[in-house]
Amino acid sequence: MLSLQQISDRLEIQDLVAAYSAAVDSSDWDGLDAVFTPDAIIDYTEVGGPRGDLSTIKAYLARVMPEFKSFQHMTGPTQLTIRNDGATGRTIVFNPIVFSQGENEHVLFVGLWYCDTFVRVENGWRIRERREERCYMHNMPGWFVQQPA
Template sequence: MVRYSHAVDTHQWELLDEIFTPDAHIDYTAMGGPAGDVESTKKFLATVMPNFSAFQHLISNSSIRVDGDHATARTMCHNPMLVTAADGTRRLMLCGLWYHDTFARVAGEWRIQQRVEEKSYMFIAPDAVPGS
């Protein structure tokens, strides 16, 4: 789960191939994104993430259940981001969500087989960030 946050925050999209199973389904629709496979997710992230000048995918409070070579988890994510408005000012955007993950052990390593986001909150500050 931490590797996913690291991959997204460092724009290392190729790491997603090691994090997800080849047949993984990723659903970002609750937060306004698409649903699809790993390749379409990498393309989406490569397109959307440059719109943010700063971001951190902070995860915590994981509840994990393991059953043999499969597991499920519900993990909290707090994602502060700076988004550039049409007028060039930057605004603070706060996203809170839950990741609902299904894992499979593949060749001895845990990989995400399904990720579904559940929206908790989204807030865009009305005032520009100082120094914008």
């Protein structure tokens, strides 16, 4: 049986995963400050992006995401292990991305997992490390290649 603290921790971490999706999907790059620790490392290399600290990733997202017409992060269950003030999690993600190719619209379907390391800080839980683990990319345009940070 889970204690009230364990239930609270799980709910707070689930909210944190949702807050990441909400920030990215609304292009609120500064909203990521409430999701990650200041020293966080984020690794998008398996899906064509960079690996870097929070400021590097925010600048990358601000530059690259406007190239797409729309996008949506849909997260599924998180397999979560909590130990005191630290946790690890693996969350399933489906991320359709709409882009224009000439006069036509296409949808890139990205399936991945967020592999996260969480830490409890003074004002709640934050992500200290995120690595995106690629499962599939369907309908990838030829121009979509790794963009430098």
